Amino acid sequence: xxxxxxxxxxxxxxxxxxxxxxxxxxxxxxxxxxxxxxxxxxxxxxxxxxxxxxxxxxxxxxxxxxxxxxxxxxxxxxxxxxxxxxxxxxxxxxxxxxxxxxxxxxxxxxxxxxxxxxxxxxxxxxxxxxxxxxxxxxxxxxxxxxxxxxxxxxxxxxxxxxxxxxxxxxxxxxxxxxxxxxxxxxxxxxxxxxxxxxxxxxxxxxxxxxxxxxxxxxxxxxxxxxxxxxxxxxxxxxxxxxxxxxxxxxxxxxxxxxxxxxxxxxxxxxxxxxxxxxxxxxxxxxxxxxxxxxxxxxxxxxxxxxxxxxxxxxxxxxxxxxxxxxxxxxxxxxxxxxxxxxxxxxxxxxxxxxxxxxxxxxxxxxxxxxxxxxxxxxxxxxxxxxxxxxxxxxxxxxxxxxxxxxxxxxxxxxxxxxxxxxxxxxxxxxxxxxxxxxxxxxxxxxxxxxxxxxxxxxxxxxxxx
Numbered sequence: 001x002x003x004x005x006x007x008x009x010x011x012x013x014x015x016x017x018x019x020x021x022x023x024x025x026x027x028x029x030x031x032x033x034x035x036x037x038x039x040x041x042x043x044x045x046x047x048x049x050x051x052x053x054x055x056x057x058x059x060x061x062x063x064x065x066x067x068x069x070x071x072x073x074x075x076x077x078x079x080x081x082x083x084x085x086x087x088x089x090x091x092x093x094x095x096x097x098x099x100x101x102x103x104x105x106x107x108x109x110x111x112x113x114x115x116x117x118x119x120x121x122x123x124x125x126x127x128x129x130x131x132x133x134x135x136x137x138x139x140x141x142x143x144x145x146x147x148x149x150x151x152x153x154x155x156x157x158x159x160x161x162x163x164x165x166x167x168x169x170x171x172x173x174x175x176x177x178x179x180x181x182x183x184x185x186x187x188x189x190x191x192x193x194x195x196x197x198x199x200x201x202x203x204x205x206x207x208x209x210x211x212x213x214x215x216x217x218x219x220x221x222x223x224x225x226x227x228x229x230x231x232x233x234x235x236x237x238x239x240x241x242x243x244x245x246x247x248x249x250x251x252x253x254x255x256x257x258x259x260x261x262x263x264x265x266x267x268x269x270x271x272x273x274x275x276x277x278x279x280x281x282x283x284x285x286x287x288x289x290x291x292x293x294x295x296x297x298x299x300x301x302x303x304x305x306x307x308x309x310x311x312x313x314x315x316x317x318x319x320x321x322x323x324x325x326x327x328x329x330x331x332x333x334x335x336x337x338x339x340x341x342x343x344x345x346x347x348x349x350x351x352x353x354x355x356x357x358x359x360x361x362x363x364x365x366x367x368x369x370x371x372x373x374x375x376x377x378x379x380x381x382x383x384x385x386x387x388x389x390x391x392x393x394x395x396x397x398x399x400x401x402x403x404x405x406x407x408x409x410x411x412x413x414x415x416x417x418x419x420x421x422x423x424x425x426x427x428x429x430x431x432x433x434x435x436x437x438x439x440x441x442x443x444x445x446x447x448x449x450x451x452x453x454x455x456x457x458x459x460x461x462x463x464x465x
Contacts, residue, residue: 022058024199028147028249029058029118031195035145035251036066036116043067047113050137051075052103052146053120057085063116064093073108075101076120104130111139119249121148122173128182131254135184138256140352141383145253150194151175152248160237166226179250189385189413190254197247204238207245253411258349258383261286261356262415265379265407266389267399269363272420272443274302276389277360278309281316282449283458286356289318291348291378292341292369294362295327302360309449321346330375331368341370348381359384365406376410385415385464390431392421392442397430404435415464416440440464 041047047070054060054076063072072095076082079100086098101107103117104124115134124130127148135144151173161168174182176194183190201207226234262280266273281288288310293301307317322341324333334341350357361367365376379386386407390400400417407414417431419442428439441460446453 022055024197024247025055025119026058027197028247029062031249032059032116032118032145032147032251033062033066035253036062036114039114039143039145041067041114044069046071048110048139049073050108050112050115052106052115052117052134053077053123054085055081055118055120057088059116059118060085060089064089064096067114070095070114072096073099073110073112075099075103075106077102103134106133106137108137111137111142113139113142115142115144115146117144117146119147119149121146122171127174127179131182132184135187135254135256138188138254140256140350141258142256143254144190145251147249147251148179149173150179150248150250152196152246154245154247156238156242156245157234160234160241163237164230164233166230166234169225173248176250179252183254185385185413188254188256189411190252191411192250192252194248194250197249198244199247200244202239202243204235207238208235255383257385259352259357260354261350261358261384262387263359263361263379263382263384264387264389265361265375265403266364267391267396267403271389271391273360273389274305275309276387276418276420276443277302277358278306279443279449279454279457280387280461281306281312281358282310282454283461284356284358285316286358287316287318288312288358288360290320290360290362291346291382292322292324292330292362293320294324294330294333296323297325298327306360321348329367329369330362331370334370341373343369343373343378343381346378348378350382350384357384365403376406376412379407379412380410385413387415387440388417390417390419392419392424392427396424396427397434400431401435404437418443421445438464 043066047067049063049067049070050073051060051063052075054074060074074085074096082098082100089096103120104126115138121127138144153173154170157170158168176192179192261284264273264277264280277288280286288303288306290302293303303317303320306312322330324330324337326333326336330341359382361375361379363375365379367375369375369378388400388403390396404414414437416438418440419428423442423444428442431437432439441457
C-alpha cells in the first residue's frame with residue numbers, strides 16, 4: 001500500500017468526532033438515498049448489496065432499513081471506521097458482513113444487485129480504473145449508485161490560494177464530461193448529475209478544523225505547507241470575501257446490461273430494422289426476439305423474415321410476446337382487437353448467457369404501445385445498448401438527430417447508428433458530427449445476405465461489442 005493511502009487511513013482512523021462534524025456528508029447521503037428509492041427494487045427480495053467507504057455508517061443505516069431482506073457487505077479502507085460501524089449494527093442485524101477493504105482493489109468472490117458509495121470515490125487514485133473494476137462486480141441489471149466531488153468544489157478557497165500564488169493543498173476533482181468518460185460502455189450504461197451544496201462558514205479556521213474532525217484534511221503530496229502568517233492571510237481573506245464554500249457533488253448511476261447484444265430501433269417504419277437485425281443476428285450468432293409484432297394480416301411477420309434471411313435455427317428465434325393483426329402502432333392495433341397492453345405486465349427479462357440477443361422494436365422510439373407507454377420505455381426495461389437504423393437519403397438528419405436526443409433523454413446507452421440505403425458520405429458525416437455518435441456501417445440495398453458483407457460487418461461490429 002502506497003504512502004498516500006496510508007495517510008488517508010491514518011486521517012480517518014483519527015477522526016473520532018466524525019459524525020458531529022459531517023454535516024455535508026449527511027446531506028449528500030440523504031440525496032443519494034432519494035436516488036436509491038427511485039430504483040424500484042423490491043425490498044422483499046434477498047438482494048445482495050455492497051457499500052464502499054461506509055465511514056461511520058451514515059448510509060449503512062438507510063440501506064439496512066430500506067432492504068430488510070437483503071444481504072450486505074459493508075466495507076471501508078479505515079479499520080477504525082469499520083470497527084465503529086460494526087459496533088453500531090452488528091448486534092441488531094445478522095445479514096451484514098463487515099470488511100476492511102480498499103474500494104479501488106476489491107477482493108470479493110461474489111457479485112451484487114446494488115453497489116453504493118457516498119463521498120468515497122474522490123479519494124481514489126485512479127477513478128476510471130476503479131469504476132471499471134467495481135462495475136464488474138454487478139449482476140446483470142445490477143446498479144451502482146455513488147457520489148463524489150466534482151471540479152467546482154472548494155472554488156472559493158482555490159481562488160484565494162491563486163490570488164496569493166500559494167500552493168493549494170486541496171485535491172483537484174474531475175469535470176462532469178471527464179466523469180462521463182469513465183463509465184465502461186461495453187458492459188452497461190451510466191450518467192452523472194451534479195448538484196452544488198453551499199456550506200455557510202463564518203470562520204475559515206472552523207472549516208479547517210471540520211476537515212480535520214472528519215479525516216478529510218489529507219493534502220496533496222506536492223503541496224508545500226504555508227507558514228502561520230500565510231495561512232492567517234488566507235483565512236482573513238476567506239472571512240472577508242466569502243464566508244461560505246461550495247461542494248459540487250456528482251451523483252453517478254450505472255446499470256449493467258441485462259445480457260449481451262443490442263436493441264435495434266429505427267428512425268421510421270420500413271427503414272430496414274429487420275434486415276439489419278438479421279445481419280446482426282447472423283454476425284453475432286445471436287438469438288432474435290421481436291417482443292411486439294403487428295401487421296400479421298399483411299405479411300408473415302418480422303420473426304419469420306429474419307429467420308429466413310439469416311438462416312437461423314428454431315432455437316435462435318424467440319416467439320413474440322404480443323402478436324397483432326393490423327399494420328398499425330401496437331396501441332392502435334391492440335385497440336382494434338380489444339386488447340389492453342401494459343409494458344409492466346410483460347415479462348421482458350433476458351437470461352444471461354454467452355449467446356447474445358438481438359431485440360427488435362416495433363417502429364421508432366416514440367411509437368405508442370399504450371396510454372402513456374412508448375417503445376422507448378420497453379427499450380429501457382430490456383436494458384441493452386441501442387443501435388439506431390436510419391435511411392441515407394434526404395430527411396434522415398432530422399429523424400436521426402431527434403431519435404438520438406430522445407433516447408439520450410432516457411439515459412439509454414446508444415452503441416451507434418447503421419445507415420441503410422445508397423451510400424451518402426455527407427449525411428454520414430453530418431450525423432456523426434451533430435449527433436456525436438459513430439456510424440457503425442452503411443448497408444447498401446441487397447435482397448439477401450452475402451458472405452462477403454457478413455464478414456465485413458463482423459469486423460465493424462467488433463468495435464462496439
